[in-house]
Amino acid sequence: MPPLSPPPPRLMLNAVSCMRNAQTVLRDINVSVHDGTALVLTGANGSGKTTFLRMLAGFSRPSAGEILWNGHDVTSPGVFQQYKLQLNWMSLKDAVKEKLTVLENVQWFELLEGKHGRSAPAVELMGLGRLINDKARMLSMGQRKRLQIARLLAIDRPIWLLDEPSVALDTEGVKLLEYVIAEHRKKGGIVIVATHLPIQIEDAMSLRLPQRFPRRKTLVDLVR
Numbered sequence: 112m113p114p115l116s117p118p119p120p121r122l123m124l125n126a127v128s129c130m131r132n133a134q135t136v137l138r139d140i141n142v143s144v145h146d147g148t149a150l151v152l153t154g155a156n157g158s159g160k161t162t163f164l165r166m167l168a169g170f171s172r173p174s175a176g177e178i179l180w181n182g183h184d185v186t187s188p189g190v191f192q193q194y195k196l197q198l199n200w201m202s203l204k205d206a207v208k209e210k211l212t213v214l215e216n217v218q219w220f221e222l223l224e225g226k227h228g229r230s231a232p233a234v235e236l237m238g239l240g241r242l243i244n245d246k247a248r249m250l251s252m253g254q255r256k257r258l259q260i261a262r263l264l265a266i267d268r269p270i271w272l273l274d275e276p277s278v279a280l281d282t283e284g285v286k287l288l289e290y291v292i293a294e295h296r297k298k299g300g301i302v303i304v305a306t307h308l309p310i311q312i313e314d315a316m317s318l319r320l321p322q323r324f325p326r327r328k329t330l331v332d333l334v335r
C-alpha cells in the first residue's frame with residue numbers, strides 16, 4: 112500500500128490580503144490550519160489582528176487571495192452558509208444581556224444553536240456557579256469574560272476565533288482559558304487567538320503581523 116498522504120488542512124489562507132477603509136491592512140498572508148491546532152496572532156496595535164479574525168468570521172472579504180475551508184472558497188454563498196456554522200467568535204464586545212441572569216445569558220445562545228444541557232456545567236466550569244442566578248449586570252469585567260468563555264463551551268462549534276480572550280481575567284481565569292483551549296483542541300477543534308498577553312498554548316503556530324506604518328517617535332522613546 113502506498114504511504115498515506117497527510118490530511119489536507121481544514122482552513123487555508125492563500126496569498127490573502129484585506130483592506131479596511133481603502134487601505135491594505137493585511138498583505139499576502141499564507142497559513143494552513145489543521146484540526147486540533149492553534150494559531151496565535153500577535154503584532155502591534157493596529158497591525159490587523161482583529162481584521163484577520165473578522166475576515167475569517169466573514170465580516171470582511173479578502174481583497175486578494177482566497178480562504179479555503181475543506182478546500183472550498185468560504186466567500187462562495189453555498190459554502191459560507193455551512194462554514195459560518197463552524198465558527199465561534201469571541202470579541203471584545205461581550206454581548207452580555209444585562210437583564211438576563213448569568214445562566215440565561217449562556218442558555219440564550221445555546222438555545223439558538225438548538226442545543227441544551229451544556230450551559231449550567233459551562234458556567235460552573237468557568238467558576239461562576241455561585242452567580243448563576245444573578246443578573247448579568249452585577250458581573251465584573253473578568254466575570255463577564257468568563258461568561259463569554261462559558262458560551263463558547265455551551266455552543267461548542269469547532270473553529271474558535273478569539274479576540275483578546277484573556278483581557279480582564281485573573282490568574283485562575285487565564286488557567287481556565289488555557290484549559291478549555293487545550294480540551295477543545297484534543298477534540299480536534301481549531302483555535303485562532305489574537306492577543307497581546309501571554310497565554311500558554313502548547314505547540315501553537317505563531318503569526319506576527321508586521322507594523323503597518325513606520326513608527327514615529329513617541330514620548331516613551333524621548334524619555335528613554
Ligand SMILES: Nc1ncnc2c1ncn2[C@@H]1O[C@H](COP(=O)(O)OP(=O)(O)OP(=O)(O)O)[C@@H](O)[C@H]1O
Pocket residue numbers: 131132136154155156157158159160161162163305323
Ligand atoms: N471600523 C473600522 N473601519 C475602518 N478601519 C478600521 C476599523 N477598525 C480598525 N480599522 C483599521 O484597521 C487597522 C487594523 O486594525 P485592527 O483592529 O485589525 O488591529 P489590531 O492588530 O487588532 O489592533 P489592536 O492591537 O489595537 O487591537 C487599523 O489601522 C485601524 O485603523
